[in-house]
Amino acid sequence: MAIPSYATRGERIWHYVFLGICALIFLFLVGPLLIIIPLSFNAEPYFTFSEKMLSLDPAGYSLRWYADFFTSSAWLNSIKNSFIIGIASTILATILGTVAALGLSNRHMPARGAIMALLISPMIVPLIISAAAMFFFFSKVNLAQTYLGVILAHTALGIPFVVITVTATLSSFDTTLIKAAHSLGANPTRTFFKVVLPLVTPGVVSGALFAFITSFDEVVVVLFISGPAQTTMPIQMWSGIREQISPTILAVATMLVLLSMLLLTTLELLRRRSERLRGITPE
């Protein structure tokens, strides 16, 4: 944001003040995430920096909370559960959502607006309401406290993300490409796999990532409908924060921050790929 050459002195001052304000807001956004990373290496069982840490004494730092995490059967079991539930519900949500998005992007789709509103609703309805509702219903049909129950619930919560990302990709899809493929002699199946799918894949993959992270991070519904056997990582964290505040949670939190950085990078690469495929080159 360059200052125009005609700016007055007051405007110049305001410009720097504005940049300063923005820097503070960015600090508010990211600072909290960065501060827990060093805290997780605390040798003491506290949530704050010790004197030794501040004086950069190596004795103030340790990996004990990470060791604690990797030797705890409760934590490892919860990770396993999170992955089982997350992967299963992602696969389901991605298949159902992608197929539906293909239908929704058809311009003859009847009642498109109403159906879209319904498909997005699991994202809008507060989680506590979905959780209470699923608890009532799943108890009735014997799905409460089962893996299947949690997987179905998370599939429903992940679907809006897949539908949104895939329809967005399809809406900018150039349908003349299909006609071109047909005119060059490709049959519909070949056209789908050779032309449509490669262009839609980035949307599908980012939708799947959204669905996975939704499941991986979801607490409320699991809290209501799972039994002790289906304890997931967020549940383990939730009870850790509520009951005994152990810095193991900080170690977990740090690893999750790193995971989200990894995820963000993946999404950014996907976005670039998708833009490149469509011939929009970023500057």
Place this chain on the structure above:
Amino acid sequence: MSQSPSVPLTTADGVPLKTSLRRAVRRSKVKAFLLVSPLLLFLGIAFVMPIVEMLWRSVDNPEVSTQLSRTVAALEGWDGESLPGEPVFAALAEDLREGQEARNLGLLSSRLNYEKSGMRSTISRTARRIGRVEPPFREALIEINDTWGELDTWKLIQREATPYTLSYYLAAVDLQLSPTGEIVQVPDHLKVHVGLFWRTFWMSAMITGLTLLLGYPIAFLLTNLPLRHSNLLMILVLLPFWTSLLVRTTTWIAILQSQGVLNDVMVALGVIADEARWQMIHNKAGTIIAMTHILLPFMILPLYSVMKTIPPSYMRAARSLGGKPFLSFRRVYFPLTIPGIAAGGILVFILSIGYYITPALVGGQSGRFITNYIAYHMQTSLNWGLAAAIASILLFVVIVFYMIFNRLIGVDKVKLG
């Protein structure tokens, strides 16, 4: 145009073009719908049916009519002026005896206890002795517990014999039915829900306002920077967006608690004394700070996508026409960003009133939301009807805002990341 109307256009195989076209459109419609139908079916079962079940449960009232069926039948035609006669008491004794043998009086006594406190112990005490009760039942039952001699008890049973009730909804807004059937306020010390609804709304409004205040400059900056820089800064917005909710809540606990980082810094700087550390968490402040942080990206992203569409030449034009910077901003730029403010505002507000985890972890007593009461009634007080009624009211509010959002912006315009 010399085409005669009696000779319609046809396709090569002689079918009129119109018919052929209609057929093609119909086929396309069916195909599209078939693609969507598996998902509709799935959501119908896994999401819509649970919601319907919850709505149904908020008015469902089976306890009295099924477990006191004989009593209810015997009460038919009772005038409500004086105590019912011996047949009603005999029916009650029979109902309670059967219930005691089947050990299923718990739901009934809880249900009646919501309406009239003390009914739980009345029923359990009577049921325990019901085996030794001899006729005349009327005297015997009143002897066991004189609640049975009160007219209100019988009016209550008669009133709650309907299969559906609005009493959970009344309780959800701190009202109840008086014995005579009028809607009255609950006693002041039992009023919790209306206050919590209002607190949820005004705290959410405040969080929405704060995210707007913090999000607007950031969105503006991101819009006006060259793409290379703004992409980099965008990552700083998306990183918290992608980070686990529990991580973000945990980190605010580490920062804000009285032995936490922020207090330590202030003590070290001499801003506050060591013994006068601020309590910034487990209260309203904790909820507001943490939720503003969590929801800020949801404000920035819609604002950014609207600001992106405003041509920078508008501001230059305003300036060249003599507008001072502030005036140009207020009269030209700001009005153009209102759709973004509306989108971000509604989105943050909807998300905020439904939040449960963060208020539960950092809200303490004073920073709780109505959602925390839904959980309380689901898990602790086990008054599921009331939990369902509160949840239904909240759902209604959210749906209203969702429809406004949909009308203003359109759900399919929602962008992620």
